[in-house]
Amino acid sequence: MSQAYEETTDPRRRPARTPAVRDNNRHQWEKDRARQPLAARARTGATERDTGLHTGDLEFVTAYRRTEATAELAEAFGVPEGTPLLERAYRTRHAGESAPFSIVTSYLRRDLIDGNPDLLDEANEPWPGGTQSQLHTVGIEVDRVEERVTARPARPLEARELDLPPGAPVLRLRKTSYDIHDRVVDVSFLTLPGDRTELRFTTRLERW
Template sequence: MPKAYEEIEDDLRHPRPRAVRDNARHQWEKDRARRPLRTRAGTGATEHETGLHRDDLVFYAKYRTIEAPKALADAFGVPAGTLLLERTYRTRCATGTAPFSLVTSYLVHDMIAANPDVLDDSKEPWPGGTQHQLSTVGIEVDRIEERFTARPPTPQEARELELPPGTAVILLRKTSYDIHDRVVDISHVTLPGDRTELVFTTPLERW
């Protein structure tokens, strides 16, 4: 549905923050995973990407356990039906109503069950994020693979992200591998095409 004139005026007065996603964020997150609590709690990935402060944000997280469907089970290398922890995240600017992205993350339940706090969504936002959560059960992330595609949004995505007509969504499938080459986290992220910038920095070896 087209926006009313008043909504358009409000958007002009209060432009939505853009998120700049740089793949260097992963090393930044890994470095933070071993920092003291006070450092980890000071800022998170959203603040890093938007330039906002923690007090500027409203954070939502909901966890549930599910049985792995075949596609996810195959990706994790586990039998279908294996128990997974499904985590849904929404973070928005306190002055707005649309989240920066729609995030669903999956962890193998048995890999993280040694730390009950990692299974508890009331502990969110977790200082240091997923890499620190994994570190508490002895898992070190070795590499992260990100695959991007784009398509028109579903009606639900368009409503939740408050997308202008004709705006595409960027789909990110993020897979994290540990130092033993196990898949330890799979995340599906839906990004609004009108306010997301992707930056890829590739260091090249010198001659």
């Protein structure tokens, strides 16, 4: 934890941190980009959209790990326990700040993505266009995204990584993506710091 956070828990005295606004329109934005040319997809990404930063302002770290479905993940995907999965951990931060915008862990079914070996290699990250573009390379079209949000105090490891005072609030977001065949194709867990994250939802109603 940084010295600034050790010295005080008064939010008025903490260093200013880049805010991030996450809204549900981002999913359609990502889908619209999935089939765009590489040059168009490479110009910007979801974090830039959420923060207003430029790609050059960001530092991105990822780690892939081959794993198997736990009971929780097996239920989420609708597959047997032990089904091969790809676990992907993401951290993106402003180059001038010490903490990432969030802690992200995403899971994909191996049997759905093995057709494109590039999807199994973390060296190809950040992938222009994100997960929907990756899934598009193996013929998967995302139909809908379900997000569930809860709030709780940060756990000690989370507080250290997100540079938060002990017990500071975090938002826990579980994102489930379904394809046009109603299969779960991505399950992601995000831990978002409460001091810099705004969740914004727009509900469009059909006209009479």
